[in-house]
Amino acid sequence: MAGPESTELTSMPPANSPASSFTTTTSIGGSPMGSSALLANSKGDIVRGFDIGTGANCIYPLLGASLLGWNFVASDVTDVALEWAERNVKNNPNISELIEIRKVNTTDGLNNWESSYSEDREGMARSDFCMCNPPFFESIEEAGLNPKTSCGGTYEEMVCPGGEKAFITHIIEDSAVLKQSSRWYTSMVGRKVSLKFLMSKLRELGVTIVKTTEFVQGKTCRWGLAWSFVPPSKKIITPHVTEKNILSFMLGGIQRQFSAIQILQSVEDFFQAGGASCKLNASSFTVDITASTEHCNALLNNEVKHLDEVFSSSNIEKASSNLSFRVSVFQQMPGTLLVKGSLQHRDSPLSGLLSSLVQQLEASLRHKFCREKAV
Numbered sequence: 001m002a003g004p005e006s007t008e009l010t011s012m013p014p015a016n017s018p019a020s021s022f023t024t025t026t027s028i029g030g031s032p033m034g035s036s037a038l039l040a041n042s043k044g045d046i047v048r049g050f051d052i053g054t055g056a057n058c059i060y061p062l063l064g065a066s067l068l069g070w071n072f073v074a075s076d077v078t079d080v081a082l083e084w085a086e087r088n089v090k091n092n093p094n095i096s097e098l099i100e101i102r103k104v105n106t107t108d109g110l111n112n113w114e115s116s117y118s119e120d121r122e123g124m125a126r127s128d129f130c131m132c133n134p135p136f137f138e139s140i141e142e143a144g145l146n147p148k149t150s151c152g153g154t155y156e157e158m159v160c161p162g163g164e165k166a167f168i169t170h171i172i173e174d175s176a177v178l179k180q181s182s183r184w185y186t187s188m189v190g191r192k193v194s195l196k197f198l199m200s201k202l203r204e205l206g207v208t209i210v211k212t213t214e215f216v217q218g219k220t221c222r223w224g225l226a227w228s229f230v231p232p233s234k235k236i237i238t239p240h241v242t243e244k245n246i247l248s249f250m251l252g253g254i255q256r257q258f259s260a261i262q263i264l265q266s267v268e269d270f271f272q273a274g275g276a277s278c279k280l281n282a283s284s285f286t287v288d289i290t291a292s293t294e295h296c297n298a299l300l301n302n303e304v305k306h307l308d309e310v311f312s313s314s315n316i317e318k319a320s321s322n323l324s325f326r327v328s329v330f331q332q333m334p335g336t337l338l339v340k341g342s343l344q345h346r347d348s349p350l351s352g353l354l355s356s357l358v359q360q361l362e363a364s365l366r367h368k369f370c371r372e373k374a375v
């Protein structure tokens with residue numbers, strides 16, 4: 001869409017996208033959702049995505065940065081799209097540093113993939129995943145872009161030489177060179193016949209990890225195609241570890257005036273009030289907390305008996321013990337956050353207190369931010 005007006009995370013998806021009826025004016029800003037942990041790269045760094053043809057709205061990077069805390073490189077070839085994408089990113093200052101807009105240069109005409117090829121490839125090489133909602137059509141006629149049948153997209157958005165088959169084939173060919181440089185290569189596909197063609201292309205190149213999905217909205221159907229050269233890692237999380245080291249709760253019914261960042265700050269305030277030292281990270285939406293026995297005692301309303309029980313079964317000095325844990329806030333859907341507490345060091349004699357601390361935090365946040373106060 002050329003030239004959308006926009007302030008905060010206001011989306012105008014393309015006319016050829018199944019997300020066309022999706023509009024959001026949320027300003028919740030910067031809260032990562034649970035799935036970011038699933039996509040976290042091997043070093044545990046923040047996930048980095050590459051959006052090929054981000055469009056004027058830059059909608060996917062804005063959503064990914066806002067909801068998941070991911071970093072993005074967002075590319076496009078069209079000046080007007082890039083200009084508006086920049087504006088949209090700047091209008092979301094809490095996440096703007098997570099998104100880099102990059103112009104893909106074309107020397108001999110718009111949508112000449114060959115000339116922009118190497119730059120798109122460079123972006124892909126340094127990402128955990130790349131994504132694309134390509135121009136689907138081969139010609140104006142095919143796109144139905146005559147004044148009578150126009151569905152609102154611009155020529156640049158909807159049309160490229162060879163249509164989506166050619167566009168995504170180039171991405172597939174790039175990926176076959178880059179292989180494991182990116183973990184997932186993905187694209188939206190507008191037609192089932194293209195999907196079949198692209199899957200056979202992937203088979204031809206010997207790609208074995210291929211996933212597809214279907215997006216249906218009203219009468220419109222689109223497909224998602226994803227492929228990878230990285231074998232899935234076998235990560236076994238035992239119930240024991242999950243139970244003891246990670247505790248979470250859903251905070252639903254959050255009143256509209258409160259943003260996720262306010263709730264994160266309130267997490268920090270809660271633990272600081274007990275004297276614990278806290279480090280808030282607004283881009284990963286986490287607070288790292290270190291609490292001594294005294295701090296835990298203060299936070300748990302002087303439940304000295306509880307603490308004495310903890311130490312009676314341990315020969316570690318009460319005074320020298322600290323509890324280090326991280327609280328993460330994840331956006332699940334508008335008005336609902338998942339709050340997760342996870343131990344940083346499992347062997348602390350205070351580990352058993354995490355559950356009580358998380359319960360106290362839940363009561364405090366619920367009281368402050370939710371319509372329904374009862375847990």
Ligand SMILES: C[S@@+](CC[C@H](N)C(=O)[O-])C[C@H]1O[C@@H](n2cnc3c(N)ncnc32)[C@H](O)[C@@H]1O
Pocket residue numbers: 001012013014016017052053054055056057058059075076077078081104111112113116120132133134135136156157158160
């Ligand atoms: C269908 S639109 C998608 C826009 C946006 N990603 C969305 O889903 O709302 C396709 C976009 O790809 C851009 N584009 C076309 N050729 C490109 C290329 N070689 N490299 C990067 N972007 C390109 C177009 O300018 C257009 O903004």
